[in-house]
Amino acid sequence: MKLNLLTPERKAVYDTEITEVTVPAYSGEMTILPGHSPLITTLGTGILKYKIKGSDRTHKAMISWGYCEVVPESVNVLAEYMQTPEEVVVADSQALMAAAEKKLGTEILADHDYEVAMQDIAKARASMDLVKN
Amino acid sequence: MANLKEIRIRIESTKNTQQITKAMKLVSAAKLRKAQHNITNMRPYAVTLKQVIADIAATQKVSHPLMMPKQSANNVLLVVLTSDRGLCGAFNSSINKFAERYIADNKNKYEKIDFIFIGKRGADFFARKNIKGLESITKLEKDISYNLAKSVAEKLIAHYEEGHYDEVRLIYNEFKSAISQKVVCETLLPVEIETSSFSAEGSKFAADMIFDPSPEKIIEDLLKKSFNLQVYRAMSESVASEHGARMTAMENSSNNAKEMINKLTLNYNKARQEKITTELTEIVSGAESLK
Numbered sequence: 001m002k003l004n005l006l007t008p009e010r011k012a013v014y015d016t017e018i019t020e021v022t023v024p025a026y027s028g029e030m031t032i033l034p035g036h037s038p039l040i041t042t043l044g045t046g047i048l049k050y051k052i053k054g055s056d057r058t059h060k061a062m063i064s065w066g067y068c069e070v071v072p073e074s075v076n077v078l079a080e081y082m083q084t085p086e087e088v089v090v091a092d093s094q095a096l097m098a099a100a101e102k103k104l105g106t107e108i109l110a111d112h113d114y115e116v117a118m119q120d121i122a123k124a125r126a127s128m129d130l131v132k133n
Numbered sequence: 134m135a136n137l138k139e140i141r142i143r144i145e146s147t148k149n150t151q152q153i154t155k156a157m158k159l160v161s162a163a164k165l166r167k168a169q170h171n172i173t174n175m176r177p178y179a180v181t182l183k184q185v186i187a188d189i190a191a192t193q194k195v196s197h198p199l200m201m202p203k204q205s206a207n208n209v210l211l212v213v214l215t216s217d218r219g220l221c222g223a224f225n226s227s228i229n230k231f232a233e234r235y236i237a238d239n240k241n242k243y244e245k246i247d248f249i250f251i252g253k254r255g256a257d258f259f260a261r262k263n264i265k266g267l268e269s270i271t272k273l274e275k276d277i278s279y280n281l282a283k284s285v286a287e288k289l290i291a292h293y294e295e296g297h298y299d300e301v302r303l304i305y306n307e308f309k310s311a312i313s314q315k316v317v318c319e320t321l322l323p324v325e326i327e328t329s330s331f332s333a334e335g336s337k338f339a340a341d342m343i344f345d346p347s348p349e350k351i352i353e354d355l356l357k358k359s360f361n362l363q364v365y366r367a368m369s370e371s372v373a374s375e376h377g378a379r380m381t382a383m384e385n386s387s388n389n390a391k392e393m394i395n396k397l398t399l400n401y402n403k404a405r406q407e408k409i410t411t412e413l414t415e416i417v418s419g420a421e422s423l424k
Contacts, residue, residue, distance in 0.1 A: 006178040008279045008365055009171070026345050039343040040189070042354050067355060069185065078178060078185075080358060081279070112291060 001034040002074035003050055005061070007082050012061070013050075021050040021075055023068050032075055039070040045122040047130055048077065060085060062126045064119065081123070088127045097124035137408065140401045144394055151390035157220070158383035161376045165311060168373035172308070175369065179362055186355050193348040199293075199356050202323050206299040207244040210267070210292060211235070212285075212321070213259075214305035214371045215252035217273050221379035224306060224314065225254040231316045232259075232304050247298070251285065251368075277372050282365035289364070290357060293322045305367050306374035312381050314374040321363060324356055 003021055005013035022031045024046025032039075043066030049058050063079035100120035103109065109117065189195065213232050215225045232255070236246060248266035250256035256269040270285065289301050301322040306314040344351060 004181075006181060008175050008178050008362055010174050011177055014177075037343060038341065039345065040185075040348075040351060041343075041345040042351055065354075065358070067182075067185070067351075067358070076181060078181060078358075080283075080361075112287065 001032075003077070004074060005048070005077045005079065005082070007079050012079075012082060012084075017053040018075075019051045019053050021048070021077075023048050023066070023077065024063070025068065032070055036070050038072070039068075041068050042066070043068050043077070043079070045119065045126050047126055048079075048082075060130060062088070062123075062130045064123050064126070083127055083130070085130050088131045090128060090131060093124040093127040096120050097128075100124070137401065137404055140397055140404060144397045144401065147390050147393050147397065151387055151394070154383045154386045154390060158380055158387060161380040161383060165373060165376035165380060168369060168376055169308075171369050172366070172373060175362070175366060179366065182355065182359050182362060186352065186359060189348055189352050189355070192342075193344075193352075195348045195352050197349070197353055197356055199290075199322065199324050199353075199360070203299040208298045208300075209239070209243050209246050210249065210289070210298040210301045211246055212249045212251065212289070212301065212303040213255040213266075214303060214367065215250070215255035215258075216371070216375045217253040217271060219254065220382060221375055222382035222385075224375055224378035225252075225258070227316050228304060228306060229255060229258045231318070233262075235304070235318065249285075249289075277365075277368040279361075279365050282368050283361045285368075286357075286361040286364040289321065290360060298322075303364075303367055305371045306378075308370040308373040308377065311377040314378055319367065321360070324360060324363075 001018055003013050003016050003018045020031055020033050022029060023041075024044050025041045026044065027041075029046070030041075043063060045064040046062070048061050048063050048066075051058055062083045063077075064081040066077055066079035068078075069076045097120070100117040103117050104114070104121075190200075211232065213228065215228050219225065239246065248259065248264065250259065250266040250269040250271075252273060253269075253271040256266060256271055259266065268288070273281070292298055293301055300320060303319045303321050305317065305319070307317045309315055
């Protein structure tokens, strides 16, 4: 089973043979093993994990909004935003979270702004989770 | 004939200018490479996204309001994409001219044309003509990021969905090559998806494909993301064009400076020669008179 992980800004994982991948799917976290039936789902904000064939190490990345397609030969993930553990700056995430929380607590927000603030919080939380464990 | 000192000063200052333009050219070249890199990086994502939307639309027979063209377009929202900085040849002025002509041509066709300006140059140009945009997004960050494009795209979608506008169009510089840019006017909304080229048989989709959530919801999400991407692509192209245009402009001015220096040096030498000749004649005639 192959994994392709693409974002608008880069080609993060391409044509890499993997043994399993876990994605933050629309209705909850989901692990995909080889032989999974064809599936299309959207992804929320969360942590994506995968194991490259022949190695026991679990690779992790934080993604925010994505699309995941499982076809017999590969898993294709499109993520709008992603961060690897090396890229996370905890201070930045904390600042993002604090700003969004302050906005939620002090201002009356339109639907769209509310969503953006919630997304920011989710993003910051996922980034922090990513470096924690 | 100007005196020697004056010419010398002019040569010096032209040389300084040339150095600056040369440096700017190099900087633009490096930035252009980065911008081009951005465009290439985005391509696999864009291709996959487009393919998937077409596949879902064809196999699941779903559609979405964003894809439906309106029967008549009365209110148009025009997004004018320029840069924040000048010194890039005709880059901004050709956009501004194009937008101006577009307004003149279509004034009678539509009920209302509104603007959103991205980039300081366009906003300033139209502000002088007393045309105020709905919004001006200036102070673009150094590099256009996906996040910026996303926020712009979300605003456009919101305007469109609220029904204020029937069509959203974008005027920007399309990147052809480092030396050529083309001003284009692109329809952003409604989204045009070529489903005709993808038939249900041709797709790799299995018949028992599981959708979570429903295909309708997925396609809505995908369409919005694809729209964000389209805005991002246009912005990236515009940035690449800007650097390309600046590179050419700076190259030209470096060459002009060189020409100018040559001319001035020639004048300088002529003046020097003349001065020596005059001095010689004076000395010789002085010596003559002493005899």
